[in-house]
Structure formats: C-alpha cells, structure tokens
Amino acid sequence: DAGVTQSPTHLIKTRGQHVTLRCSPISGHKSVSWYQQVLGQGPQFIFQYYEKEERGRGNFPDRFSARQFPNYSSELNVNALLLGDSALYLCASSTGQGAYGYTFGSGTRLTVV
C-alpha cells in the first residue's frame, strides 16, 4: 500500500507569490493534518480536516488555507509568501481522529527567496 504522498518534494518561490502543496492520504484514511517544521524545531500544527470538514486550525495567519476533497486528498495554500514561510511542510493522515497515531509523508521543502 502506498503511504502518505506529498507533492512537490521541493520548490522555490519568491516573496509575495502563492503556493499550493498537495497531499494524498493512505487509502481509507479520512483525516488529514498539516504541520510546518522550521529548521531545528518540532512540527507546528496548521490544520486538521476530517471527512472534508475543518476540525482545527493552529496559530497561523489567514494567508494559510486548506481544503479536503471528496477522495480525502488535501491542499494547503499559502498566499503572499514571506521569507519566514520557508520550512518543511508535513502532511499526516489517520483512520479516525488519530488516537493510534498519524502516518506522515516525507514533506514538501519550501524555500522562499
């Protein structure tokens, strides 16, 4: 079975641009969460979606948005990119609400120049 897949693996954007990151969960997983991991720190929670509904939002500005599609895949969108948005963006999926842990993808490395 395929794991959690994220695309692209790397990308470079210019300040002020927009970016869309994509995530496909493990088949059968209905929950998708997004995390931002800045170099040298632990991941920080951005969003959680379950059954296509937003179930939680972390302390991130409105420039960050996300959605989940009927096939449970998800997109994370970031507008008006800042240098500080440079980070590894991780997607995680779970069958239910994550009591048994989440399965993470390998992430998208975003560099803003």
Place this chain on the structure above:
Amino acid sequence: AQTVTQSQPEMSVQEAETVTLSCTYDTSESDYYLFWYKQPPSRQMILVIRQEAYKQQNATENRFSVNFQKAAKSFSLKISDSQLGDAAMYFCAYRSGGGATNKLIFGTGTLLAVQP
C-alpha cells in the same frame, strides 16, 4: 495550553548499548496520548511508540520502551541494543484525548547519534 519539553538537544550512544531520551509535558487534562516519533534524514516522521495516559503499564515495541510517570508528567524513551539505523531526530508528542481538534504538540527534538 499543553507544552512538551525535550531538554536534551543531542545524545550519543555506542552501538549495542542502551540510551534514554527524556521528555516532560505540561497539561491539566486527564485523558491524553503520548507518542515518540523518529525523523531520519529522509524527513519522514515515523511512529516509534504510543502510550495512553489511562494505562499504567509502560508501552513496549521490540527494542523501544517508555517510562511513563503520569504524576511527574514524564515520558522517556529507552532504546536497547542501539543500532546504526536508530540514528535520527526523535520527537516527543502530546495529543489530547478529547475535543474536536486532535492535533499533535511536539517537543523540540533530540538528535541521536549512534557510534559504531
């Protein structure tokens, strides 16, 4: 708000030896879950072990075990018979047992080096 603290930025262990990584957390909740994740250079976070707060018995997964001290809010990870493949960043994480949002709260990580 819940917090997770890992006070050891780096640790080193000889191959085949045992190492313990420390984690403390702060919460007023009684129902929660604790996790240890491993992040190798490949970047993918891999679940190592999971503990439910209501269970007194410490979780064990092969060479990995935890020492869960609920009153002290401590959750350390013991790796026995360390192998070269254990070298990675290790993160301790907390998840509330209830509520609509089941986010993971991570510590800052411990970088484990395994010496041959």
